[in-house]
Amino acid sequence: MGNIVELKNINKIFGEKIQTQVLFDINIAFEENTFNSIIGESGSGKSTMLNIMGTLDKPTSGEVYIGGKRTDTLNKEDLAVLRNQIIGFIFQFHYLLPEFTAKENVLMPYRIKNYKVPKEIDQWADELLNFVGLSKVANNKATNMSGGQQQRAAIARALINKPRIILADEPTGNLDSETTENVYSILRNINADFNTTFIIITHDQRIAEKTDRIVEVKDGKINLDVRKAEKY
Amino acid sequence: MRLAFSIALRFLKSGKGQTILIALGISVGVAVQIFIGSLIQGLQISLINTTIGSSSHITITSENDSKTIKNWERTMYESAISSPNITYISPSIDGPASINYDNESASVLIRGFLLEDGDKIYKFKDNLYEGRFPAKTGEAMIGKDLAIKSNTRVDDDISLITTSGRVYRIKITGLFDLGVSSVNDSWIVTDLETAGDILSIDGISSVEMQVDEVFAADSIAKDVQYTVSGEDLKVDNWKDLNASLLSGLNGQSVSSYMIQVFVLVSVLLGISSVLAISVVQRSKQIGILKAMGIKDKDASLIFVFQGLMLGVLGAILGVGLGIGLLKMFTTFALNPDGKPVVPIYLNGGFVGLSGLFAVLTSSIASLIPARITSRLNPIEVIKNG
């Protein structure tokens, strides 16, 4: 299996006058179609690492590859296209656009690529909403949905362009345990059905244990990297 | 591009209160501009009308010893063909005389015209308040003030005493009121033949003209000067004779422009600051859109479209408001005689231009927020919740 994401000798230093190094010489790769988790203490550098993988942040030094292509040297335009078509993001805070309905939010990444929504994509959006159990609230404004519903809408949104990779930063961070289970089973199903690679930051030990690979970050370094035998 | 437009529209719709407030702000600016502009244009036009509306714009006189134009039919013809801007043209014979009434005497100015042509310039007929227009030689009309002080009525005869001492009886057929006291007080208007007879003038004293573009009178006068062939002819125009009026009007125009520029600037500052605030308010949304892959250019366009739409909305409201204000002003601010205190001049082109300026200003104002948007890094939003 090929690597879909690869970090080579990544260092990240924040600040100009007072410099804090957050990531130290990170080398890690994630294979296609896998379901991975990143764990670690608060402030250890998990989000920073994920944001660098997702091209939202730039490393101070080192190289980032997505689908074998180097991305840390791309210009802003190309990065926008990459984020739109190859990567799906699910953030801890749901980040739906409050001015738009659930379905409009789900369709937004498609419309960024192509303003006119053809029938099959409209149906695909309905399917995704159904998949995450939101058919009933599809036409609700984001502000008229519960936290769990918003999070599930954000998941459907991340999938609309059938990205090859989904980066999720504590996607169930503020959901109750039942909804958390529910969301994870959805993500698992997507991984199985669409061969999408998942990299998920979580604090929840039980969730992490259900993934194929657990990477622990500690003080900006990879401290532990455990793979489940049957998957590899 | 279309996505940016539809997002802009949605943003405006979901912040209705704010949208209406900004649009109102712009529209007040537009309305003030239309109101002040129309008011000042109206003032200037009415001032010019009362000053030169009923008088000669370009006058040809002779500088020879007798001060008369002998070959005047030729001069008239040459003047008429010298410029297409000349609307009315009349020969005139002028000269002083005096009349006696009771125990007093008053000096008067005899003015002889080809009456129908002279009337087009001076509008005697429109302002004839008693009697009729002179129809044959030996008949004349006089102004209101002169009629009152000399106690002259229609169909009275008056005796004119010329500078050479001759006495000439003339019949008054009508009384006019041109609204200019120097004219009302002294003019005795008759035909060319009668005036020539009384004043013993062979030829005419001057050729008088009106033009359609009063402010081009000086350049039209040059065309006339160039075309007429008689010797010793001098061409004057109202602008050269009314320099102080003109500089007054100029000052008024300049101050009107200044007001309009300041209104524009305040609209510009207002819109750009409100739009800048709205970028900050929407920075979360912009961050999400950028994380999802919207291009910087399209993200900026959202705010340009917002500015444009606000400008169009504000311009439409403002034009309505401005015209409404003017209507109210002309309906309620009246003189005792029922005429508006200030005659308003509503110029479609000017109104359109004011609206267009508002749209342009709003679009320019949106460039600052558009720039902020372009620079916004999605990571800032994603990290800080």
Ligand SMILES: Nc1ncnc2c1ncn2[C@@H]1O[C@H](COP(=O)(O)OP(=O)(O)OP(=O)(O)O)[C@@H](O)[C@H]1O
């Ligand atoms: N812009 C910044 N300037 C300075 N330091 C920063 C900046 N952003 C992050 N940091 C620091 O980098 C470290 C890692 O942050 P990061 O958000 O990656 O942690 P995390 O592992 O995701 O923690 P959590 O589990 O709380 O989300 C933290 O100590 C944080 O204070």
Ligand SMILES: [Mg+2]
């Ligand atoms: Mg984090």
